[in-house]
Amino acid sequence: MMPTAVLEKLTAVFRDVFDDDALLIVAATTASDIDDWDSLAHVNLVVAVEKAFGLSFTTKEISSLNNVGEFVNLIHRKMPPSRA
Amino acid sequence: MLRTQPASLDYFALTKAAKRLASTAPSSARVVRIAVLGDCATQQFATMIRILAHHAGVRAEVYDAGFDTVENEVFDAASGLYTFQPEVVILLNTVQALRGRYFAQKSDKLTFATDQLDKRIGLWDALRQHTQALIIQTNFVRPYERVFGNYDHQVPGSFSDAVQVMNRGLSEACRERKNLAILDTDDIASWFGRAAWFDEKRWVLAKSPCALDFLPHLAQGAVDIATASLGAGVKCVILDLDNTLWGGVIGDDGVDGIRLGHIDDGEAFVAFQAFLKELRNRGILLAVCSKNDHHNAVKPFREHPDMVLKEDDITVFVANWQNKAQNIETIKETLNIGYDSMVFLDDNVFERNLVRQMLPEVIVPELPEDPVDYVKYVASLNLFETASFSELDRQRAELYAVEAKREGLKHSFSNIEDYLKSLEMTIVVDRFDTFNLPRIAQLIQRSNQFNLATRRFNEAQCEAMMRDDAAFLPLHISLSDKFGDHGLISVVVLRRSKPEDGQPPRVYIDEYLMSCRVLLRGVEQYVMNEVFRWAATSGAEAVEGCFVPTSKNGMVKDFYAKFGFERLPDEDAPGAGARPERWERRVADYVQQTAFIQPLSGR
Numbered sequence: 112m113m114p115t116a117v118l119e120k121l122t123a124v125f126r127d128v129f130d131d132d133a134l135l136i137v138a139a140t141t142a143s144d145i146d147d148w149d150s151l152a153h154v155n156l157v158v159a160v161e162k163a164f165g166l167s168f169t170t171k172e173i174s175s176l177n178n179v180g181e182f183v184n185l186i187h188r189k190m191p192p193s194r195a
Numbered sequence: 196m197l198r199t200q201p202a203s204l205d206y207f208a209l210t211k212a213a214k215r216l217a218s219t220a221p222s223s224a225r226v227v228r229i230a231v232l233g234d235c236a237t238q239q240f241a242t243m244i245r246i247l248a249h250h251a252g253v254r255a256e257v258y259d260a261g262f263d264t265v266e267n268e269v270f271d272a273a274s275g276l277y278t279f280q281p282e283v284v285i286l287l288n289t290v291q292a293l294r295g296r297y298f299a300q301k302s303d304k305l306t307f308a309t310d311q312l313d314k315r316i317g318l319w320d321a322l323r324q325h326t327q328a329l330i331i332q333t334n335f336v337r338p339y340e341r342v343f344g345n346y347d348h349q350v351p352g353s354f355s356d357a358v359q360v361m362n363r364g365l366s367e368a369c370r371e372r373k374n375l376a377i378l379d380t381d382d383i384a385s386w387f388g389r390a391a392w393f394d395e396k397r398w399v400l401a402k403s404p405c406a407l408d409f410l411p412h413l414a415q416g417a418v419d420i421a422t423a424s425l426g427a428g429v430k431c432v433i434l435d436l437d438n439t440l441w442g443g444v445i446g447d448d449g450v451d452g453i454r455l456g457h458i459d460d461g462e463a464f465v466a467f468q469a470f471l472k473e474l475r476n477r478g479i480l481l482a483v484c485s486k487n488d489h490h491n492a493v494k495p496f497r498e499h500p501d502m503v504l505k506e507d508d509i510t511v512f513v514a515n516w517q518n519k520a521q522n523i524e525t526i527k528e529t530l531n532i533g534y535d536s537m538v539f540l541d542d543n544v545f546e547r548n549l550v551r552q553m554l555p556e557v558i559v560p561e562l563p564e565d566p567v568d569y570v571k572y573v574a575s576l577n578l579f580e581t582a583s584f585s586e587l588d589r590q591r592a593e594l595y596a597v598e599a600k601r602e603g604l605k606h607s608f609s610n611i612e613d614y615l616k617s618l619e620m621t622i623v624v625d626r627f628d629t630f631n632l633p634r635i636a637q638l639i640q641r642s643n644q645f646n647l648a649t650r651r652f653n654e655a656q657c658e659a660m661m662r663d664d665a666a667f668l669p670l671h672i673s674l675s676d677k678f679g680d681h682g683l684i685s686v687v688v689l690r691r692s693k694p695e696d697g698q699p700p701r702v703y704i705d706e707y708l709m710s711c712r713v714l715l716r717g718v719e720q721y722v723m724n725e726v727f728r729w730a731a732t733s734g735a736e737a738v739e740g741c742f743v744p745t746s747k748n749g750m751v752k753d754f755y756a757k758f759g760f761e762r763l764p765d766e767d768a769p770g771a772g773a774r775p776e777r778w779e780r781r782v783a784d785y786v787q788q789t790a791f792i793q794p795l796s797g798r
Contacts, residue, residue: 128207130211130214151238151239151401154397154400154407155207155210158397158407159207168396169396170399170400173396173400
């Protein structure tokens, strides 16, 4: 899966979690750009992403995330080669 | 209780629904003020409580104290918790928080469990000094750190041993106290599997008490307990027969041909009947609603050696060819209970859907395709949550059975007065006493229809009124007749105002409720005479009754009018919701009522 495809799928997860069909995210998007993206929503978001992509992130990986771009890279890196 | 199917307990779907709930206008549903305190993150749990309470038909106002603030809130008399005036306090404790304390303890760990237990109980007792709220305490999920392996069981003070000692201790301490309930987290976690329950990532990052997938189940447990304490609860299970209580079709296969006992899947039906029999012994009524000729339907009950349920266990037996919704209506009329306290179990999807559509308030669970899973599935829905259990519950099924005989007798009298006289009724009207307090509190929780004010006094509040004999005359009423004892059937709380400035005191009927089983016997007339007798001896000039309309108590909307009370203008009360109606009758104008009931001799 190409990073653009990851971003597309990730957008769908964000829209679902934040319940906003018009939500747009880019690589530079951070928690401060989205009103509802507090620490609570972050937990929900990570679990939803893990479910959607069938992945499991380590605690360190989750706590180091700073923006959407890093999220995309992390997902891309964790995907099995056959699906990447 | 879970009115929807388990699939609907999806964390993300519920989170979304909760968000929408917040933006809709407040409904007219009963408001319950619930405080959530925990040694873990409580915010997501509080969200689940809000939405699941909404699904259960109540509007939860939630006070979320925030992470690990239990002691601060409980021990500070001026805390936000007490300002909030909770009706329910949920204490959410986790084994994840406990393990930090356990491993940090350097000294002898033998006392760890009892020390922790004392702390929990100390918190309850501190809470009790400030609030009469229902306290819901979680127990602890058994930990996975078994340093001795299976040998943990033989090492007193090992972590897993300590947790088991604490869980046992919590249950026992809870029994000695009023208005306290255990939320069995250990059961919920083990049901789904502790390996999945413990989500250490979420614990480290956000202090979530469990994997998010299970959070709704945990919250549902708390909502079940809270709604049961408000008086919700299943009173009757309505059963289909063919392929529900036995395998096969009695009309086709005959008593020898149905599958029951040690043949094919026949054991599954025996196990299901045994489970139902336990419910019946607990005081849940069983009714049969079957499409069959009556003489066929009763045959297995009379002739099959492996039937666990007997005809006596079935309070209402309806077997005919009418549609099942119609028959359930008959059962409802006979038992005088609400649709929302009935569960309908039928293997046939057509019948389930018909009842769901025609009688949406009746609880209609799916049933698994394979009867061996009936019990496991039905038990997993936690349909039979209760806030109390007493001797009265055990007797309930008998009481209703005797009632059916009374109904039979009624037809042989053309004149209702002759009938009432023939019952040889005796009554006891007495001030609340400690012996009867649990029964009184229970009746207060359960009565919905004949209930003038629907004020759910808990046991502690009842006790307070019992002790205040200057202001209160709280009465419990028991009735017997020649067929048997009805037990405690009515509660009336009278209050008199202090005489001020030479004004005579006024007597208020703060609450008046009665079991519908004894309607139209003259109990109301007898008791009203007592009310006015007390008013007269108190020197009161008038009695004021209060009626608070609910969706269920329409049957008593004219209660005061029937006794000659006159409606007073409404008081300006702030806030929305049903406004209490005030009714007044001057003591001097009261007309003595006729009732064919004698006070029990020797009282």
